[in-house]
Amino acid sequence: MTTPSSPPPLTEHAHLVHPKYRPDIDGLRAVAVLSVLAYHAFPQWIKGGFIGVDIFFVISGFLITTIILGSFQGDGFSYREFYARRVKRIFPALALVLLATMAFGWFALLPHEWEQLGKHVAAGAGFVSNFAFWSEAGYFDNAAETKPLLHLWSLAIEEQFYIFWPVLLGLAWKRKWRMLTVLGTVAAMSFLLNVTTIHSHRTAAFYSPLSRFWELMIGGMLAYARLHRPPPKPGWTRHAQSIAGLVLIILGLCYIRGGKAFPGFWAILPSVGAFFCIAAGPSGVLNRYVLASKPMVWVGLISYPLYLWHWPLLAYARILEGKLPSDGIRALMLVASFVLAWLTYRFVERYTRRSENPTVTAGLVAVMVGFVVLGMLATTRYYVGRHSDPYFNKTAAAAKDWAYPDGMSPINVDGEVLQQIGHGKRRVLFFGDSHIEQYGPRAVELSKIAPNTLDSLSFSTWGACPPIPNVVDEQNNLCAQRRDGGMRLAVSDKFDAVVFGACWNCYFSVTDKPTAEDAAADRYYYLDGKNKRRFMGGGGADFALNTLETVMTALSKHKQVYLLLDNPVGDGFGPEEFVKGGRLGNMTVGRMSPTAPWAPKQKALHERMRQIAQRSGAIVIDPIPTLCEKDQCIRADADATPIYKDAGHLRAEYVRTHATYMDPAMTTPAPAR
Template identity: 35%
Template sequence: MNSTTAPSPRVLAYRPEIDGLRTVAVLPVILFHAGFMFFSGGFVGVDIFFVISGYLITSILAAEIAQGHFSILKFYERRARRILPALFFVIIATLPFALLWMLDSDIQNLGRSIMSVAVFASNLFFWRNTDYFDPAAGEQPLLHTWSLAVEEQYYIFFPLFLLLAWRLKKPGLTLFILVITCVSLALAEWGATYHPAVNFYLLPTRAWELLAGSLTAMVLFRQPGTPAAPDGFSLVKAALAITGAGLVLYSVFGFDETTPFPSLYTVVPVLGTCLIILFASPHCVTGKVLSLKPMVWIGLLSYSAYLWHQPLFALYRLSPLQFSNNDQIIFPLLIVVVFLLAWFSWKYIEAPFRYKNRISQKGVFRWAVASIVLLLGIGGTLNAVYKPVADLMAVQVQDCEGYDAGGSELACKKIGTGSRLVVLFGDSHVLPLVDAFSEDPAMTYMFVSIPGCPPLVGLERYDGIGNSSNCDKPGQLAHYAQQIASLQPEKIILVGRWTLYMHGWQKKNVLQKKHHLLQLETGETGLTPQQVVARGVDATVEFFGRTAPQSTLFILEQVPDIQMFGHVKAVVSALGDSVPRTAIDAWDEGEMSMLADEANGGALRVIRTKQYFCNAASCEIGKDKRFYYLDDNHLSASGAKLLSEPLKMAINP
């Protein structure tokens, strides 16, 4: 991922151990995304890259400023030569396969992500659209470009900052950078608790990692402008370098997706990387290991390898090939392919663009502008062509005037203005049901959705790793329910992906332990997730019985969840229009037991759905080239229409 152009020897002497450190960064990231459980903290490789980038860029800029030949134009020329050719090549190579295997709605989303990549704002795009640790993130070919966007945004400001602050001299400048670093780190620690998604993706809470590299460069900087490398051997330096390596390895193998990131935990790999840069030399064991030829060679390919791995893995997960059930063989082979492609793009795409005698400065900038315009055109075309696909997940709360959102994640949709009000209240599975209804002069249908959160009071999410900020605090779900009760609807229909809250995810090659699971607000422990959900259902029945006694309360049986099979387009390509029912029933056993209990209790009426999709042996997931799903669990418009009959029967018995 690190994308710093190698400068000339008179500016910064070559350190092979830095290329070896790039290997330590890129391999864990690739293995983590490939689903190797042993590398549960492999995502810290990105943080290692940030530190390396901050160190190299600051070393180069400080030397050029001190020697009096700094040029902002030349700096951005180097960035363009290093970053853009391989990036654009990978995107173009990804497109044909994405068009072949992605659903229309996903292609539209890909078009938007391409546009964001073109202007180095993909971290903003994915912040708004994708939780990095969500299993569905593994199907996003360009998700990894968020880190490139963070770096490039940093490089917009840092050269000018360094130039203006240079008059402070080394001690004052170092102190100034240290203060900013501490402020950014404090912001990250706060954001990890209160705004985890923003915290993960955006520059203000990531800048301290790059600045830590900058501080490392300032420590090594020597006048009249030649950055020093660790020199000589001492037991103290060797011990500090080994300590740094130990901190990095501990992060790779000891952290997982439940570790708040970035936060004070991130200091561990960041500090480890700084210690390696400061003290690893050819005279100590850490420097010798990092300078081994295989380590250096992989490090040289690291940028291209980082670019290739995510599209390759994502496209495989979207393709019919995933149904071979040979992932333990295929993923190692894909990793080999990643490095073969990385070697090709490094040798024939990256390297040629670095030679000024082949492409002039003016030519580089012309090519960069043309490429950006081309990607904007491609992304815009995909977005426009596939725009007719209903994007219900983007419906905004403003569609329901007077409804108090109480949280930024809430979305709402309203159909009709009739006197009879029916509210469908639940998680993201509510909004696709809009297509199950049509205008009725006597009715008003209101769809209230809190993505990733069940419509149950007395519960809260406890994973705290991304998109849970809308229901991971006591009282949040009760607040939403109170808003529903205040409307005094005729009928309330609870909608949820119940198996998700009872089991978590069931996807291949996914590193997750407790995503989307719930706990009681009372703090009571010792309950299974199924028991927690059942308690929440009982509490919700009691709540609406007290706050909306005139409302009839329903619960909608979850439609067949096909996540254990995969993305619907790939499933249809490999298995046809239906899947075996046995696996679905086994996964739904806890939900069916809960619904049976509620039906017998009588206070909550159950709306059955499975008979509209399934027979005794199989469940239909599409028909006549129409998919019933948007992905592996949300209904499409065609799928939602299958529920028109049971929903109308419930509303008008």
């Protein structure tokens, strides 16, 4: 249907048209928020619960587009009223949560955590959280479970939609474009961006509004259809849509996993499911008797503050515990979330949403600007938290001292993206995981102090991914792809030398039944034909090390091969271990003594790796003579400055000047004149 020849004006005196209230949509909100809460608190129960966010996106797209298009066809659309209503709907609960989160953070967080929270508060109040978390995402980012405002990324995308969408539809209305064409074009472009970037730029696909808008557009296209075409009469069509919608959502909850390429094509399940649920209307059988039931509607009414409150409570519980809290504590946090959400809805939201006083809107905007300023003061250390021992800053500086791939340039070699530095004649491939990456700063330092001797160095790496064929990591879905690509380059004629390196201690020093501390390593196994041989208790570690020896032996016949042995890792080396006391009481950080013991099982693996290198003809690169003496290994320098960034990785500052044992693999001495 084309637009009228004389469209109503977009004036400040127009009144927004709001769709008739549908309790079943509040029930659909309840499905979305309960899925998210269950996933965040008990991910082992509902592993696909994060799709609740995608359901929210479709609902928002439907309701907002209905308001905008309905207003265009009525008295006209008022931008001022639209944004004032958005402010009164969104800002009050968000301001309360930001205030509570920051107040508790001031009391309980360490200095570097407080600084990061300040950044997240400023980003949350400015509705750019998705970009903030996108910039932080990486192998060494601190755990998502310890970021109290991580969940605001989805709210930021919705706010960006509220800014972009009315302007585009207003332009389309004024130019008399076909609305359905506009909706379809935005949806198609966004979905195409989503599916084409999900593998190569997964973080971008997840956080970028451009790759998420298609989900809002699904709701928008349904809004257009309902405004311009009569809905199907009550009957089997609506019942079928209602059933199909909830079935698709349930399938998504059951089969979508965090390790899958999400959103990608997988996001179609919850998005189309939400589409069918809304399209079914209030008379659809499950809409009427399930979604519109009083308990579901009640949860739907408080769904927004419930979503805001639950994650800071769960995150702070984990921070206080220092690990995953017990089931009882997590359940208690959910109960507290419901209580706070109801109180927020009853005594704050209902008042501000009904208020017609323009000073309320202005005041809410001022409050949000204040949070942006307060967050910036915290992240720049002008406003510090309660725990402010200066040595905290020294350990925090160590924890953030990771410089790979700074100073290098990305290059594409046969379809593989590598980090490259140096222009020497010898071409060296550094192949492995983050324990290869940690030596990138040494290569950059050599490029400054001895550029004429530096070889042409290329790094093919992937975090927590050992450079051994047939090794499978259950939690790292891109490991095999990146590892196999690096292996193809290693055996090709593109490189004259290959350096194999990895956190061998992480994968192979524990092969018996795992303790709680070793449980993370129990995700690796060796795929022997159709047999899955686990590293722990299944003999997979021996198969993997034998394969590594076979590969290096074959390569050594044609090119130089190096095996980089591991640095000591584990208890005693991470600077964070020296924080003492309770976060709710007095906290101190102990000054690190110079050394820590080298674990016997790591020493035994070190010798085994040395023998593998010798049998295969590989050149050994051994950091132990530099780091250890008589089974005591350096962890801090004379003034108690940590040399490790965490329990496994050397910090960049130390590597630049002390990791000279890497030089033979990185340089070729200049010929004598």
